[in-house]
Amino acid sequence: MPTYAKFLKEILTKKRVVDVVETISLPESCSAIIQNKLPTKLKDPGSFSIPCAIGELVIDKALCDLGASVSVMPFSILQRLNVGELKPTQVSLQLADRSVKLPLGKVEDVPMRIGKFFIPVDFVVLEMEEDPNVPIILGRPFLATAGAIIDVRGGRLSLSVGDEKIEFQLNQIMRCPFHMDDCKIIDILDEIINESMSMHMHSTNDVLEYVLVHDSNECNYTMETQDMLLAMDCEEPLVSVETTKEVSKLELKPLPSTLKYAYLDDASPVIVNAKLNDEELSKLLKVLRKYKKAIGYNIGDLKGISPDFCMHRIVLEEGHKPSIEPQRRLNPNMREV
Structure with a gap:
């Protein structure tokens, strides 16, 4: 048997030919790893929630929970709806923390609008704090009634009623809320302005020219416009308050003749x-x-730059001490000034 180093050298320089071919059998787990047949690990897509509406109440996110055997609604939401009487029930709910809670009752056949579908839902009403993000929970009975199919990998949830089908993309629902009612006052103002300007601007299409030529008192508003303006009440009037400062007497120095x-x-x-x-x-x-x-007549009059627009931050080391260094050299041009 040759030495170890000589044996390896002859194999690398191809002076020795290895005729023995050995086959090693691998288990199934090792074979899957080597051939890269394992599925790619994905992130948590999050809980599935859908937009819906019950009467006039619009809910952006209603949680679809396969782990819930009933659909749950807080009592505060029920008070805002007119969906029938609250019926007594003997059901007791076991929560995720193993605690048992008795509901106030249940409401049956609540018409819920999801897209173009109206699906009846039975809700168990609990005396609990309303979650602003997920106010209601839709359990397995609702998902079975709506024919829900959840694709966790694709982030899709589809509902089918009869021959019609509606599909929700989880990513799009999280980015875009179902109902946006933050611009109602702006919409009313725009409507009033367009109405008023279209009534009075017959001679010109230039808004600036009309405002400069005509007086503001010439505009006669309609009764509907006045009612809409009066309905827009404000809790506190916007008053511009300017602080008055005592201005000290300035010393006037003699000036040249120019x-x-x-x-x-x-x-x-x-x-x-x-x-x-x-x-x-x-x-x-x-x-x-x-x-x-x-x-600016004094330092107090110089407003400077607001920190909202620009702010300089000097990064200092921990345990620093402020120091003032004397000026060592002066530019000749600055010296003349």
């Missing part, structure tokens, strides 16, 4: 060119009074 003082008001002097005539000076003061907030 400059002079002009006053925006009693305590707001500005320096202007002495060669300006009265008309030019009045026009200049009119512009300065318009943008008076941009002029």
